[in-house]
Amino acid sequence: MDRTVIKYRHCERDIYSFSCSRYSCTQKTDDVDRSGCPICHQTLSFGVLDAPVALTCPFMNAHQVPCAFVIGSVHGPSYLGEWHDTEIHVGVSNSGGLVYNYTLSGVQRDDRGWEQCVCVQLVPPWRHDLRESWDRQLEEFSALPQWVSERFDEEREFGSCCYGFALTFINRMRSLDGKVSLSRDEFTGSYILPRMKTVSKYIKIYHTILQHGFYKLDST
Structure with missing residues (x-):
């Protein structure tokens, strides 16, 4: 596209x-x-x-959007419309555009492959302190036993998987920044659905x- x-x-x-x-x-x-x-x-x-x-095209290169929640599809951006019954994949980018995402093989750190995604930037450019903390916390969080490959099926059974990984980390950062945690429904309703409606219309x-x-x- x-x-x-x-x-x-x-x-x-x-x-x-x-x-x-x-x-x-x-x-x-x-x-x-x-x-x-x-x-x-x-x-x-x-x-x-x-x-x-x-x-304005709603798709962005996640490797150029720091500290963001990113949504992609292995089938390409055309499959990110809300009417498509296809499995999407989500992750979290660090300040350098490396996308951390939870898969069957454990946590991946991708420097390519997320070039046409929906991105929700979560850290303002002027929050340099939070960016530095974001990178450090994301690396430590990704190394937790909760996100090893052997637990992927267990997480999927509870509907977590990649989304659970991303939202749990986001809530961790919100807590460190003195903000309340968001439920999955709250985060989806406030940050995801408005963008996906725009994406669907564009597609x-x-x-x-x-x-x-x-x-x-x-x-x-």
């Missing part, structure tokens, strides 16, 4: 495409393709408020453009 999605307004609708053309993706930013609106087929012209803007728009050349959203 490496193409930029463009949003513009025409025919009283929000229209999404890979360019201002019905069928082709142009790389030019200062020369609008004049093939016309995919709805009314008239030549495109825009006022200031209707002009094309690029949508729907992206694949509709691939199939039909554009996606339209009628005014309500």
